[in-house]
Amino acid sequence: MTSLRKNKTLYIDKEAASALTLVKDGLLFPVTKLMGEQESKKVLKTGLVDDKSFPFPFILAPSGVRNEELISSLQKDEEITIICEGEDFATLVVDETFKIDPNERTKHIYGTDDENHPGVMATLKRLGSWAISGEYKILNTKPNQNLQIIEQAKKIIDAKHTSSIFMAANPMHRAHERLIRQTLDNTDLLVIFLLKPYDNANLSYDIRKEALEFFISNFLPKNRVVIVPLENSYIFAGFNEIIIDAIVAKNHGCDRLTVGRNHAGLGMFYDCNSNKSIIDKVVGIDLEIAIASEYVYCDKCRTLVSKNTCPHGQHHQISYHADSILALLELGLLPPAVLMRTEISSFLLAKILPNRFKNLEKLYYDIMPAGGLLEEHTEEDFYEDLMKLYQTTSLT
Numbered sequence: 001m002t003s004l005r006k007n008k009t010l011y012i013d014k015e016a017a018s019a020l021t022l023v024k025d026g027l028l029f030p031v032t033k034l035m036g037e038q039e040s041k042k043v044l045k046t047g048l049v050d051d052k053s054f055p056f057p058f059i060l061a062p063s064g065v066r067n068e069e070l071i072s073s074l075q076k077d078e079e080i081t082i083i084c085e086g087e088d089f090a091t092l093v094v095d096e097t098f099k100i101d102p103n104e105r106t107k108h109i110y111g112t113d114d115e116n117h118p119g120v121m122a123t124l125k126r127l128g129s130w131a132i133s134g135e136y137k138i139l140n141t142k143p144n145q146n147l148q149i150i151e152q153a154k155k156i157i158d159a160k161h162t163s164s165i166f167m168a169a170n171p172m173h174r175a176h177e178r179l180i181r182q183t184l185d186n187t188d189l190l191v192i193f194l195l196k197p198y199d200n201a202n203l204s205y206d207i208r209k210e211a212l213e214f215f216i217s218n219f220l221p222k223n224r225v226v227i228v229p230l231e232n233s234y235i236f237a238g239f240n241e242i243i244i245d246a247i248v249a250k251n252h253g254c255d256r257l258t259v260g261r262n263h264a265g266l267g268m269f270y271d272c273n274s275n276k277s278i279i280d281k282v283v284g285i286d287l288e289i290a291i292a293s294e295y296v297y298c299d300k301c302r303t304l305v306s307k308n309t310c311p312h313g314q315h316h317q318i319s320y321h322a323d324s325i326l327a328l329l330e331l332g333l334l335p336p337a338v339l340m341r342t343e344i345s346s347f348l349l350a351k352i353l354p355n356r357f358k359n360l361e362k363l364y365y366d367i368m369p370a371g372g373l374l375e376e377h378t379e380e381d382f383y384e385d386l387m388k389l390y391q392t393t394s395l396t
Helices: 015-023 037-046 063-073 102-110 118-126 144-157 173-185 205-219 238-251 321-332 344-352 360-368 379-390
Strands: 008-012 060-062 079-084 087-099 127-138 163-167 190-195 225-231 256-260 270-271 273-276 288-290 295-298 305-307 316-317
Touching: 008 015, 008 060, 008 063, 015 060, 015 079, 015 087, 015 127, 063 163, 102 118, 118 127, 144 190, 144 225, 163 173, 163 238, 163 321, 173 190, 173 205, 173 256, 173 288, 173 295, 173 305, 190 205, 190 238, 205 225, 205 288, 205 344, 256 270, 256 273, 321 344, 344 379, 360 379
Parallel strands: 008 079, 163 190, 163 256, 190 225, 256 288
Antiparallel strands: 060 127, 079 087, 087 127, 270 273, 295 305, 295 316
């Protein structure tokens, strides 16, 4: 079929489209456009855009032989159409095209170009050797509803301070709960940016969002918490992640950001007789960044504690590793209640392994106290009541 498009076409994926949309929505300010070669070199040298922190150049360099041949042949002021997943996404008037080194770009993002690094490998597959800059216009654009939702939430409670947390909640566990409560205790409104990946690995975004919504609705003042989906582009990865998080939070109207002490991008180092982190390198972003304590379960304290206040040492402490907790769920095992709230683990198990029991009602009434009543039960009910049996201690 012959294309009806008059313009030459460039093909990008959803991840690139998301980043381009963030810029047009003003959510990566001070970045307002695609960068050319000289501006890119300046950002690499200074880590600044208009005297404000931005860790690496914002460029468009999609992979693919067809894309690279197109970009290398374009002339200034030519107009092209950008295609995403078979649909017209944007138009762009060419200002400049230039060559880049994909390996060098991954170094600036991840701190390494080692292809054994999962982020590096995924990004190298998406990067081409030619970049393009120019003014672009997104087609069929819509107002950013998340900005409207946050502003409305502020007005309802007359919020003076708005804090933010970025999390995957994959899955949500007790340490997540403590971090959320600790942050909410010191602010009026909390915005939780829930990361939305581009693959189907681990728990789906919808399941994680529903679990988080359950916790908020049942255990927090729900008019003080807003969930914002954040498409987890590669620009949020690597050791500069906290800087990008701070920029996005600020542009969503937040004045505070809380990060965990064990955050992969925190990068503590020693300088001039004091401890420093990447936070100390943030310039021109009017946002208070707080480092939260790392929480563990201590079998001596018999509760969730901060590592800063627990005297008993690592041999008495259980850390909250989301990947290991998820591994238990994927095997069909209920994580202990000290790791994950029973209602949430029951919900997740029912989603991960639906209809796993041949005769749920028989199993339920064979091993659960029924109180003489015949009622229908869901798999979630079964898991919750099973946990109560696990927690019975008279025979242990």
